[in-house]
Amino acid sequence: MYKIIHYPPNTAIDYARPKLVKSWVGPLENTEYTCNLTVHIEFEPIGRRGDCPSDSSLLECARYLGVDIVSICGGVGDCGRCIVQILKGKVSPLTDNERQLLDKAMIAKGYRLACRTIPLGDILVKVPPQSLSTPQRTQVEGEEITVKPASSVTVCPVSLKPATLADLQADAERLRESPDIKNKVKISNFDIAILREISPELRLKKWQIQAAVRDGEVVALLPLNRNPLGLAVDLGTSKIAVYLMDLTSGKTLALRGLMNPQISYGEDIIARMALANRGTEQAKLLQELVVAAINEAIIEMCNETKKSPSDIADAVLVANTAMHHLFLRLPIGQLARAPYIATVSSAIDVKARDIGLKIASGAYMHFLPNIAGYVGADHVAAILSTGIYKEDSITMVLDIGTNTEICLANHRKLTSLSCASGPAFEGAHIKSGMRAADGAIEHVKLVSDKVEYQTIGGVAPVGLCGSAILDTLAQLFLAGIVDASGKIKPHPRVRENNGTREFVLVYGNKQDEARPDITFTQRDIRELQLAKGAIRTGIEVLLESNKLKYRDIDSILIAGAFGSYIDVASAVAIGMLPNLPLERFRQVGNAAGMGAKLALISRHQRAIAQEIGTRVQYIDLSSAPQFSRIFNKAINLG
């Protein structure tokens, strides 16, 4: 029996000795545990090696050793993306899931699903490039909207008379009663952390200081001549956009786009909700992963701009309802099941330190309101930043993702819904699909029988990301290689593989297993038909509920990372978007992030967001009476 100490992943430790493991889902705190046996695993070509308990799956071992393997389903064995090759050593027998998801040729070469495979001794594993979760292209920028900065925090510079034996007033009262303060704001409360700081700070700063006051409460003490800073966060299921703002000028000082680290516990939000629902330790792990990533971004942005995190006196976060609940560690069980009830939908303010954020000690984080179901504050933020809530026109805003949120603004009447478009546009459930990282083909064009393509990073192609998946389907449909029902027709590039037809986009290198053929299969097309059918159904249900036809739409705004890179003409060609003149479409980038920034720098915009939350009429698409009728038509192409 080994005595095992459990360290968090990525800690600077020597992985070569037996150690740790209390639980594979809660490895953030050092804990002690005992375990019978460990196995030594080496991951190639990354060269990461270490010891893991013998009863853990390869995916769990990879997570522990800091090897990011794609696991869209969170390790339940149904996405087929965690493919690895066993080069040496014994592992558990093949499972039914693997027989279904891997073809015979792959199985013969030792390919396995990491989440279904348990090492039975020391092993050598190869992780193909497609299975490595490389940093994804993120979209943090959007259309900047200029508003007059007037944040929720008022900063008052004060110059106090030092305390003397003849003037025994306490420090907090001295600050509150100072004419510099009284002429500007009324202080009614001091945060306890500020009370702990105030006496040494006043003396250190020679009684010259700035008090940051929010709704009568002192939330930060800043040195003179330093503008208060703000933090805006758009917390997405796959990506996080973080902005460091100057609250006085309203300017963005720095920004970061990062991958949501929860991805290694499932790209699918449902998998993460299921994990969080298993217990407080798991929910805590998921929350702490995101908080750590945001804290790291804060430090990087502050170093870059030579600012201090303690000057961040206010923060705003937007997210979909599920991410919002995971971030706040709110109960998630009732949100995961019909009728999908949120714990809270109105805007809330929480002390940032209670979440674990390292900014000014008394600062709050403001959470914009959620609407209903999974339509959350990020949708409110997108409505806010695009301004569709106040326009006298018929405008639609779509944020396309695993869940696609759509709002129809019909002359200020707002109706929203979300449709389960699935992860196909993230490259999941698509044979050669991958996320938008280096090596992903991002655009495809068919010229005669030749396939022209462009990859992210200009490197050799590894797979297809969402925009290329959309292009491929549109190009094959326009060329008549795929008919309106989605069936692949005979063509020199079309072949049968394991009983399925597939179109070969790129012929790989037979000598190099890391360069397999990149193909587009009949099953991929069916998957995309479901995704595009869901989105088009959402659009049509919104139009019907407002007694409108698609030709009545003045403009369609496409928001979000995926929407920023798609070729709108391809989306129109397959019928995912209505057949309107292309000039009626506009790709607006990260509209949710822009909304978070607006709500941060302007309390007026924050109030509008609150009002939008109550104004939006929500439609539950799955129970809409016209759903089946429209969906059955909408899955056809063109």
Ligand code: FES
């Ligand atoms: S099949 Fe292994 S993570 Fe999905």
